[in-house]
Amino acid sequence: MAKVTIIGATGNVGSFAAHTISEIPHVTEMLLMGRPGRENFLEGCCRDMSDSFAARGTQMRLAHSTRLVDVEGSDIIICTSGAPRQAGQDRNDLAVANARVVAETAEIVGERAPDALLLMVTNPVDVMTAVALKYSELEPWQVFGLGTHLDSMRLKALIAGYFKVHVSEVHTRIIGEHGESMVPLWSATTIGGIQICNLPTFSGIPHREMMETVRSSGQFIIKNKGATVYGPGEAIATLVRTILGDENRILTVSGYIKSEVHGIGDACIGVPARLNRKGVFPVPIRLEEQEVAGFKASVDKIRSLTAEVLERLENDC
Ligand SMILES: NC(=O)C1=CN([C@@H]2O[C@H](COP(=O)(O)OP(=O)(O)OC[C@H]3O[C@@H](n4cnc5c(N)ncnc54)[C@H](O)[C@@H]3O)[C@@H](O)[C@H]2O)C=CC1
């Protein structure tokens, strides 16, 4: 039994994520939350979703609200509220404006749902995770971001396509920023359980092109259809399913690390973490030299942007 709340449920990602999450058996109650003035739209969303429940036999309590205090009693709160980027913009361009929305939301979440887990989706997601952690005053294992989970899935699909194997045969990770400075871990990439560098065909793999495709996926989709929806929606549902099923899967999400990776840290950033009902726990890892350098650069970038954003928020007060 679990209550899941989606803040930003009137948006592209929030509404699709809601529908995907409604397929998870552990979810017995779902609250769709939007801004004041969006009551009719939310009502319409609920009715539309209920019709789909009837078609597939889903049973759950579905409600909507425009009052953030109604997050009370939630087990997982997903925050997708805030502006998306437009074609040509960088995710980091959204940082200050979205941080204002997130800080206000996180404060109320911390007060009203102190036992909940808070999943940040709003971009730039690593910085927003840090803002949410600070303003909610929740514990680090309670607040996490979608991070590089979606990027890792994008790379996994490309590798599976290249080697003509089922995606379940490929394990790979991208760590660091959900953005330009993300770092692929080829050292942690396996196909059918075999380390990718031990496959004779490995030298031919177009690493650079694959990473360029992953880095530009969001921008490409936004330019062509306005928003990324299905990828993030399914990625969010995977995290929710893993947590509510207490599965202890290791997924690459944005979590607070102190110094767990080669002494690098003090930022919310994409790292492999164990996910269960209690929360999200980054796994200490060892990387290859080149990967360490890339990860350090990524963490430095996010730490300094986070500090800048937090200072702007303090100056607002
Ligand atoms: N981390 C990731 O992998 C991904 C992150 N995103 C991010 O998720 C966020 C939402 O994206 P979309 O759903 O496409 O955008 P959207 O514009 O369709 O929806 C935005 C939602 O946020 C709400 N919102 C906007 N400004 C607000 C404010 N000032 N106060 C309260 N609520 C506000 C809107 O009412 C709406 O519900 C964006 O920041 C986007 O960049 C999107 C896809 C993947």
Ligand SMILES: O=C([O-])CC(=O)C(=O)O
């Ligand atoms: O690219 C964007 O702005 C949305 C996003 O984060 C993604 O789909 O990776």
